[in-house]
Amino acid sequence: MNNLITFLVRYYLIFLFLFLEGFSLLLFFNHDRYQSSVVYNFSNEQAGKMYAWYFSVNKYFDLQRSNDSLLAENARLRTNQLSAKFIDSFKRIGITDTVFRQKYTYIPGRVINNSTNLRSNYLTLDIGSRKGIEKGLGVVTTSGIVGISREVSENFTAVLSILHKDFKVSAEVSETGNIGSVTWSGKDPRFVMLEIPPTQPKFKKDSVYHVVTSPYSDVFPRGVAIGTFTSADVNSDNFIRINVRLNSDLTNPKVVYVIRNILREEQKTVEEKASVEIK
Amino acid sequence: MAAQDYIKIALLYFLLLFVQVNVLNHLDFDVPFMALVHPMVVFYVIIIMPRMNEAAYLALAFCTGFFMDSFYHTQGLHSFGFVLIAFIRQPLLNYLKLNEEQRETALPHISFLGLRRFVIYSLLMSLTYHIFTVMLAVFSFQAFQSSLSRIFMSTLLSVFFFVVLDIIFFRKSQNAQ
Numbered sequence: 001m002n003n004l005i006t007f008l009v010r011y012y013l014i015f016l017f018l019f020l021e022g023f024s025l026l027l028f029f030n031h032d033r034y035q036s037s038v039v040y041n042f043s044n045e046q047a048g049k050m051y052a053w054y055f056s057v058n059k060y061f062d063l064q065r066s067n068d069s070l071l072a073e074n075a076r077l078r079t080n081q082l083s084a085k086f087i088d089s090f091k092r093i094g095i096t097d098t099v100f101r102q103k104y105t106y107i108p109g110r111v112i113n114n115s116t117n118l119r120s121n122y123l124t125l126d127i128g129s130r131k132g133i134e135k136g137l138g139v140v141t142t143s144g145i146v147g148i149s150r151e152v153s154e155n156f157t158a159v160l161s162i163l164h165k166d167f168k169v170s171a172e173v174s175e176t177g178n179i180g181s182v183t184w185s186g187k188d189p190r191f192v193m194l195e196i197p198p199t200q201p202k203f204k205k206d207s208v209y210h211v212v213t214s215p216y217s218d219v220f221p222r223g224v225a226i227g228t229f230t231s232a233d234v235n236s237d238n239f240i241r242i243n244v245r246l247n248s249d250l251t252n253p254k255v256v257y258v259i260r261n262i263l264r265e266e267q268k269t270v271e272e273k274a275s276v277e278i279k
Numbered sequence: 280m281a282a283q284d285y286i287k288i289a290l291l292y293f294l295l296l297f298v299q300v301n302v303l304n305h306l307d308f309d310v311p312f313m314a315l316v317h318p319m320v321v322f323y324v325i326i327i328m329p330r331m332n333e334a335a336y337l338a339l340a341f342c343t344g345f346f347m348d349s350f351y352h353t354q355g356l357h358s359f360g361f362v363l364i365a366f367i368r369q370p371l372l373n374y375l376k377l378n379e380e381q382r383e384t385a386l387p388h389i390s391f392l393g394l395r396r397f398v399i400y401s402l403l404m405s406l407t408y409h410i411f412t413v414m415l416a417v418f419s420f421q422a423f424q425s426s427l428s429r430i431f432m433s434t435l436l437s438v439f440f441f442v443v444l445d446i447i448f449f450r451k452s453q454n455a456q
Binding site (some may be wrong): 012013016017020021023024025026027028029040043044046047050054115117118119120122150151158165185186187 | 300301304305306316317333334337338341344345348349350351352353354355356358359362363366415416417422425
């Protein structure tokens with residue numbers, strides 16, 4: 001026993017070292033467990049406070065640009081308003097609209113921190129669980145997809161950017177209907193990679209194709225813009241890999257919308273039930 | 280080592296943390312080989328820390344890494360790297376062949392080690408750090424070339440910053456000697 005104690009005392013530094021390293025690795029590999037989410041939640045809130053403070057100074061330098069983007073969006077929305085449309089029919093039929101039911105709601109938020117220069121990029125938003133944000137909701141700008149909310153504390157949300165090595169979203173080429181998945185190769189924040197199975201798609205020369213989110217995503221509504229490509233960006237070997245130029249400028253997003261899928265819970269329960277019954 | 284110096288190091292520590300989080304983490308070089316490269320200046324305080332209780336030193340390194348992690352959203356990654364370099368520091372300083380007395384009072388500055396030994400020292404420290412953190416973060420040998428260029432460019436850039444910082448903040452002690 002004495003020997004053991006002297007052994008421990010003599011080499012306590014090595015044990016401390018191993019303990020700290022082990023603890024770090026445990027945190028690193030157990031990202032999604034509850035225990036680390038407690039640590040995570042705390043640090044997310046603290047880091048968020050710091051970013052919010054920094055943003056409160058920094059936002060003044062960007063007022064012009066964020067105003068411009070809001071004006072552009074206002075203009076676009078106004079053109080879509082009914083009052084902006086010319087009604088060229090004499091007949092008006094009143095319909096109580098039971099065909100459409102709200103499936104997605106949008107919650108606006110401001111980006112207070114953003115990175116594009118890492119392999120795993122995140123954005124921080126100034127809205128949190130108090131505004132109804134949860135883990136795993138889609139985030140978009142007016143021009144396209146941004147990411148998925150990953151960590152949510154009371155007042156802040158960390159969004160896993162589309163420029164993250166773990167990000168993957170189901171996408172479709174809106175012109176041809178090919179479905180594949182979009183990931184980021186980590187080289188250039190302006191491009192992502194679309195991978196589609198080799199099903200003889202024919203991409204014509206000199207025409208631009210649009211990539212949008214597919215109906216198979218339970219996070220994003222169908223048809224949220226991701227990016228564009230031409231036939232010159234297509235590489236085919238086993239899988240067809242396409243370099244897609246992103247629509248949204250992820251180096252400088254100002255205002256984003258978090259998308260809540262109201263029917264998602266229901267869809268999930270049905271899917272879980274189905275998978276249980278098969279087993 | 281006067282109390283004054285400890286205060287100086289403590290202030291420098293918070294200054295560098297602030298600069299790291301708010302400025303350097305946002306750097307984005309749009310030139311070949313520099314994608315995803317960003318220098319780690321917080322690291323400087325860890326490598327120049329005067330000799331102290333080794334356990335406290337390891338704990339300090341861990342806390343710093345943990346703090347960085349909360350800003351990068353990589354729980355455990357940077358704390359792993361920081362603890363690792365804190366652990367290899369003493370053997371490394373021994374390797375640089377200081378005599379016994381120097382080892383006791385060792386302050387790893389340019390004024391003390393000389394430029395050549397300081398560069399070797401900080402190069403080895405930050406190379407170890409970047410090799411482990413980059414490979415752990417990527418966790419695959421795909422695109423190994425880009426990982427490799429990230430490791431080397433980050434290391435070189437960090438060492439450059441260390442030398443500049445050391446010349447700015449600790450030149451005085453050279454005059455005193």
